[in-house]
Amino acid sequence: MQARIYQPARNAMQSGNAKSNHWVLEFAPASARSVDPLMGWTSSADTQAQVKLSFDSKEAALNYAKDHGIAAIVQDPKKRKPNIxxxxYGDNFATNRRTVWTH
Known part of the structure; x- marks a missing residue:
């Protein structure tokens, strides 16, 4: 049973970093998905693929994997430079602007 530990990316529709400070342990699928011939839905007999565990830190996720004998791969996040x-924003409406502000 193999799993990966990663920090989820932020929502692409938001500029903030809320809800992206936790770490997730997610199990790799053990079997391939199959297509139901009647409805066309995909299904799998692997129930571990549905499990996602959330942790406050990377160390806590690694300790959990070690304690339960789970082979885990850690994917460190790519940090982006803050855009400050x-x-x-308040500078757009300053009264002492020297340049014309337009859209």
Whole structure:
């Protein structure tokens, strides 16, 4: 039984980093999915593929995997550079602007 430990990416529709500070342990599928001939739905006999465990830190997830004999692969997140402007959003409406502000 193999699993991967990763930190989920932020929502693409939001600029903040909320709900992306936890770590997830997710099991790799042990068997391939099959297509139901009548309805066309995909299914699998592997119930571990449905399990996602959430942890507060990477160390907690690694300790859980070690204690339960789970071979885990850690995928470290790619950190992005923060986009902080010197004036910020309020600078768009400052009364002492020297340039014309247009859309």
């Amino acid at each position: 402007r010197p004036g910020g």
